[in-house]
Amino acid sequence: MINLRPVTISDVKDILRIHYAAVHGLATSTFYSQNVLESWSPSPTNERRLKQFHQAIQDNTEIIMVAESTETGIIMGFGSVVPSQQELRAVYVDPTFARRGVGTKIITSLEELAVHHGAHKLHLDASLNAESFYCRHGYSIVERAIHRLNSGIDMECIKMSKELHLH
Numbered sequence: 001m002i003n004l005r006p007v008t009i010s011d012v013k014d015i016l017r018i019h020y021a022a023v024h025g026l027a028t029s030t031f032y033s034q035n036v037l038e039s040w041s042p043s044p045t046n047e048r049r050l051k052q053f054h055q056a057i058q059d060n061t062e063i064i065m066v067a068e069s070t071e072t073g074i075i076m077g078f079g080s081v082v083p084s085q086q087e088l089r090a091v092y093v094d095p096t097f098a099r100r101g102v103g104t105k106i107i108t109s110l111e112e113l114a115v116h117h118g119a120h121k122l123h124l125d126a127s128l129n130a131e132s133f134y135c136r137h138g139y140s141i142v143e144r145a146i147h148r149l150n151s152g153i154d155m156e157c158i159k160m161s162k163e164l165h166l167h
């Protein structure tokens, strides 16, 4: 079973490991050059990355949730949403647990949280490899675009959005 809970500072290393494994294992060079993959997800031991994630957790503007196994406590994936900007910012799943519904659990929880915090809609810059996943979850393509990474390197993306309905 999968349990969703808010991130804590002690999860940072796991999150960075999963981010790296997901980008390099699931996004892969079929979609992006090695240069883009390295820039999107540098080494998980990179000091700047550690600081960046610590900061994101402490800032509290972004809601970050982790998905963990109820049996083992192992973190299988994470995601984040910024309700004030109606932005779905991240969904990353450890390749070991890919295609087992972990991403679905994460996105469902983030949408519920977004609605709870007053968002009526979510938009995101989807990576090319994740298009099917977001389509499957009711997101529509707005346009193909370029996403500028923190490093200044550009990566192709697909702008997508979804109207959220209250249940």
Ligand SMILES: CC(C)(COP(=O)(O)OP(=O)(O)OC[C@H]1O[C@@H](n2cnc3c(N)ncnc32)[C@H](O)[C@@H]1OP(=O)(O)O)[C@@H](O)C(=O)NCCC(=O)NCCS
Pocket (backbone or CB within 6 Å): 022, 023, 026, 027, 090, 091, 092, 093, 094, 097, 098, 099, 100, 101, 102, 103, 104, 105, 125, 126, 127, 129, 130, 132, 133, 134, 136
């Ligand atoms: C996209 C991602 C989060 C999906 O996580 P996941 O746990 O494997 O997704 P789920 O098991 O919940 O998949 C649900 C459905 O989405 C679709 N889907 C998910 N991954 C897919 C893929 N690689 N190719 C095609 N369809 C896919 C399928 O319809 C799937 O249902 P199915 O397995 O019954 O066919 C994961 O592949 C990932 O971390 N990718 C790398 C990081 C990334 O690009 N994140 C998005 C940044 S915008």
